[in-house]
Amino acid sequence: MLWLRGLNPGSRTYGVVVTFEDTLGMQVGTTVRYRGVPVGRVIDIRPSSNEVDVWLEITQADLRIPKEELRVAANQSGFIGETTIDITPMTELTEAQQALSPTATDCVPEVIVCDGERLIGITGVSYESLLESADSLARTFADPELVDSFKILLDRATTFTVQATALTNELTALTLAAQAEVDPLSNSVQTATNSAAAAAQEVQLTATEVRSLLDANRLNVTSTLTNISQGSDRLSRILDQLSAELEDPQLLEDLRILSANASEASASFRDAAIDIRTLTGSLNQPENLLLLQQTLESARDVFQGAQKVLSDVDELTGDPAIRNNLRDLIYGLSDLLSNAEILEQQAQLAIALGPLEQQLTPDAAAGAPPVTLPRADYQALQNQLAALAALDEDSPALKP
Numbered sequence: 001m002l003w004l005r006g007l008n009p010g011s012r013t014y015g016v017v018v019t020f021e022d023t024l025g026m027q028v029g030t031t032v033r034y035r036g037v038p039v040g041r042v043i044d045i046r047p048s049s050n051e052v053d054v055w056l057e058i059t060q061a062d063l064r065i066p067k068e069e070l071r072v073a074a075n076q077s078g079f080i081g082e083t084t085i086d087i088t089p090m091t092e093l094t095e096a097q098q099a100l101s102p103t104a105t106d107c108v109p110e111v112i113v114c115d116g117e118r119l120i121g122i123t124g125v126s127y128e129s130l131l132e133s134a135d136s137l138a139r140t141f142a143d144p145e146l147v148d149s150f151k152i153l154l155d156r157a158t159t160f161t162v163q164a165t166a167l168t169n170e171l172t173a174l175t176l177a178a179q180a181e182v183d184p185l186s187n188s189v190q191t192a193t194n195s196a197a198a199a200a201q202e203v204q205l206t207a208t209e210v211r212s213l214l215d216a217n218r219l220n221v222t223s224t225l226t227n228i229s230q231g232s233d234r235l236s237r238i239l240d241q242l243s244a245e246l247e248d249p250q251l252l253e254d255l256r257i258l259s260a261n262a263s264e265a266s267a268s269f270r271d272a273a274i275d276i277r278t279l280t281g282s283l284n285q286p287e288n289l290l291l292l293q294q295t296l297e298s299a300r301d302v303f304q305g306a307q308k309v310l311s312d313v314d315e316l317t318g319d320p321a322i323r324n325n326l327r328d329l330i331y332g333l334s335d336l337l338s339n340a341e342i343l344e345q346q347a348q349l350a351i352a353l354g355p356l357e358q359q360l361t362p363d364a365a366a367g368a369p370p371v372t373l374p375r376a377d378y379q380a381l382q383n384q385l386a387a388l389a390a391l392d393e394d395s396p397a398l399k400p
Contacts, residue, residue, distance in 0.1 A: 012061035012103070013040070013057050013058055013059050013060075013061060014057075014058050014061060014102050014103050014114075014115035014116075015043070015055060015056060015057050015058070015115060015116055016055075016056045016058065016113060016115075016116070016117055016118075016119060017053055017054070017055055017056070017116070017117070017118045017119070018053075018054045018056060018072050018085070018118075018119045018120070018121040019051050019052070019053055019054075019118065019119070019120055019121060020051065020052045020054060020074055020121045020122075020123065021051060021052070021123060022052075022074070022123045023045065023052050023054065023074060023083070024074050024075075024076055024083045024123060024126045024128070025076075025083055026042060026045065026054070026074060026083040026085070027042070027045070027083075028042055028043060028044065028045060029041055029042060030042040030083055030084060030085060031084050031085070032056050032057075032058070032084070032085045032087065033084055033085070033086050033087065034063065034065065034087045035087075035088065035089070036086070039058055039059060039060050039063055039087075040056055040057050040058040040059050040060075041056070041057055041059070042054055042055065042056060042057075042085065043055050043056070043057045054085070054121070056085065058102075061102070061103060063102075064093055064097070064098055064100065064102065064112045065087060065089060065102075065112060065113040066089040066090070066091045066092065066093050066097075066111070066112060067109065067110060067111055067112055067113055068090065068091045068111075069089075069090035069091055070087070070088075070089055070090065070113070070119065071086075071087070071088040071089075071090065071122070072085065072086075072087050072088075072119050072120070072121040072122070073085070073086050073088070073121065073122050073123070073124035074121060074122075074123055074124055074126075075124035075125045075126070076124075076125060076126045077125070085121070086124070093111070093112070097111050097112065100112055102114050102115050103115045217346060217349050217350050220342075220346050220388075221343065221346045221347070221350065224339050224342050224343045224346060225343065227335070227339045228336060228339045228340065228343065231332050231335050231336040231339065232336065234328075234332050235329060235332045235333065235336070238325050238328055238329045238332065239256075239329070241325055296340050296343070296344050342388070345384070345387060345388045346388065348384060349381075349384050349385070349388060
């Protein structure tokens with residue numbers, strides 16, 4: 001009798017009180033399971049106005065139940081709707097926490113479930129709730145409006161399926177057509193890309209533009225040589241006038257040397273101006289370019305020596321006429337030096353235009369094929385033109 005009533009004097013147990021809103025028909029002796037394993041039973045049920053208190057007996061005194069986030073639910077299962085109480089822990093205990101005893105006086109209720117502790121239970125799965133849900137679902141599906149709505153939905157779904165099939169076929173045809181168009185378009189894009197890359201590396205000039213550059217360069221060189229020749233003649237006249245007025249033999253000798261050098265430079269420039277086309281065509285040769293640079297350097301030395309000699313002339317005489325002639329001489333030398341620098345720039349430009357002139361045919365017209373020029377050479381040509389333009393603006397010899 002004692003065993004049938006669940007009394008076992010030799011075993012140690014501890015009790016727990018669980019409060020439910022609905023016990024789902026549980027009775028004394030209902031099984032208590034922990035992680036699906038039977039660990040106890042219900043020993044007493046006490047209903048009240050708002051809740052039901054159920055006393056549980058845990059028959060395994062060494063079972064430590066984690067307290068944090070513990071779930072205690074009353075469920076119905078089996079063919080006959082047997083009610084059980086399932087205890088499901090949500091956390092795990094450490095080794096130190098597992099050493100605590102639920103029946104000891106130093107039990108920690110914040111960590112494990114202690115003897116006589118009160119817990120809150122919930123109502124889990126039950127046949128009553130299942131039957132209520134089935135009855136509600138049956139009433140819902142029996143509604144004529146819902147049935148009509150389902151029919152309309154099925155009809156629209158059928159129509160949509162047909163239209164989707166047609167759209168899929170059209171998309172397939174469109175994809176094939178697009179694939180047929182993509183390949184030629186891709187080739188065209190690749191060709192355009194290659195052309196753009198080639199255009200970025202080269203610049204094409206028409207025959208008219210090249211001839212304009214060559215003619216302008218020859219005209220500028222001719223004008224510069226004419227200015228140098230006129231400046232040399234004017235310097236000669238000023239030196240002749242000064243030689244008649246000055247009496248210092250050493251000064252006269254220096255001025256005669258200066259005049260001779262200026263005449264020699266003027267003769268060289270005058271000879272160079274005879275055939276400007278020949279000059280611009282032969283400037284590409286290294287030996288001619290070296291001679292031209294030596295001539296310019298010699299002219300600079302002459303001009304610098306003349307300025308050094310003439311700087312002391314003002315101290316030798318106080319005649320205003322002589323002073324004016326000397327001032328004109330210095331200005332003329334300065335203009336002559338400026339023209340020499342411009343001539344040097346124009347000679348460099350003529351060297352740069354030489355390859356373009358070689359590419360032109362003698363009878364090239366406006367409709368002739370363009371002349372291809374690398375971008376680096378075209379940029380260098382532009383820089384030389386800009387430098388020459390700046391030098392022309394700063395030179396007083398070319399101003400009216």
